[in-house]
Amino acid sequence: MLVRSDDPKRTAERLKPVVEALAAADIHAEVVEFDDDHPDDWRRNLEKASGVLVWADPLTDRGPRSTLDAQLTEIALAGTWVSAHPGVIRKIGTKDVLVTTRGLPWGTDSFAYPTPDIFREFFPDRLAKHGTLVVKGDRGNGGRTVWKITLLEPHRAPPAAAPTATVMVQHARLRDDTHTVTTLGQFMTDRSQIYTAGAGSGHLVDQPYEAGIAEGLIRCYVVRSTVVGFALQGASDSDASPAGHDSRKPAVLGVPAPKTMVPSDQPEFRALRHRLEDEWIPAMRSLLDIAPDQLPVLWDIDLIQATSNAPELTGFVPGFVLCEINASSVIPFPPEAPSALASAVAEILSS
Known part of the structure; x- marks a missing residue:
């Protein structure tokens, strides 16, 4: 079990239930820290390992996990089982999944900007069209690379917002209503560092702001293709935006870290669970060419409820918008x- 985070010792402590569950399945597991200063040290443990389970944040204070991903890809090619594989993370565990799966029921009008030139050319038009967008780095965690940008001069918008247009910007990592007012041109210039991250492989995507985020997220925990639990991650009553809130005024962006865990068989989530297992996950796999046995042994899908005041109907599933998929380091997780x-690891290692 390989760990890379800003606090690897705390991460290792939180993974004790996994170590114990593996031991109960007659699988010995050791938690090893990845050290950016000595990136090859952890590999000395590989000789006695049948596989590698990875909990490595996309970004830490040391930067992206590019070196680690290259190593994991190499050892997987040599025959060692790795979960989650960096190739699968590239397909589902980056913000690009918002664009590649926008045709699925959870999709929205998302757009990718693979180069700075494309960002400069198309972003002003999209901001003029939507008024408010959430801009995300392709890799990130904890809201590090997520910004909400609102055009404060919508009457001057069509056909595109000018570089001098006034915008309000909020950073999701702050998880409050802190905001700055600047020009669109300055905002776009400030985002240029994303394109130099990860040895120049970083880029931006956007999606329309979904007001339902003010009510929080539903995090859906998945082992391979099976939903094993949910977490409710919501804003406090004091943080929630009132009905009819003007998006041009600052509201809390981001949701609090604490989560309320809910078992997968909770009646009110039964319809959502079946929709995920029977429709959405298979459709995503087919679209992105991912075999069932390539899915991570633990990953999660973050959904924003897009339908307010859903009718109380048996089996009714309100609309959901995909916020992100986490496949790099899922922690915490439900007790189940x-x-x-x-069980999944035991099946894999015995096959």
């Missing part, structure tokens, strides 16, 4: 997840 993960 470790045993399900251990």
Whole structure:
């Protein structure tokens, strides 16, 4: 079990339930820290390992996980089982999944900007069209590379917002209503560092702002293709935006870190679980050419509820918008997840 985070010792402590579940399945697991200063040290443990389970944040204070991903790809090619594989993370665990799966029921009008020139050319038009957009770096965690930008001069918008247009910007990592007012041109210049991250492989995507985020997220935990639990991650009553809130005025962006775990068989989530397992996950796999056995042994899908005041109908599933998929380092997780993960690992290693 390989860990890379800003606080690897705390991460290792939080993974004890997984170690214990694996032990109960007769699988010995050791938690090893990835050290950016000595990136090859952890590989000395590989000789006795049948596989590598990875909990490595997309970004830490040391930067992206590019070196680690190259190593994991190499050892996977040599025959060692790795989960999650960097190639699968590239397909589902970056913000590009918002664009590649926008045709699915959870999709929205998302757009990717693979180069700075494309960002400069098309972003002003999209901001004029939507008024408010959420701009995301392709890799990130904890809201590090997520900004909400609102055009404060919509009457001057069509056909595109000018570089001198006034915008309000909020950073999701702050998880409050802190904001700055600047020009569109300055905002776009400030985002240029994303394109130099990860040895120049970083880029931006956007999606329309979904007001339902003010009510929080539903995090859906998945072991391979099976939903093993949910987490409700919502804003406090004091943070929630009132009905009819003007998006041009600052509201809390981001949701609090604490989560309320909910078992997968909770009646009110039954319809969502079936929709995920029977429709959305298979459709995503087919679209992105991912075999069932290539899915991570533990990953999660973050959804924003897009339908307010849904009718109380049996089996009714309100609209959801995909916020992101986490496949790099899923923690915390529901109490049911470790045993399900251990069973999946045992099946994989015995096949």
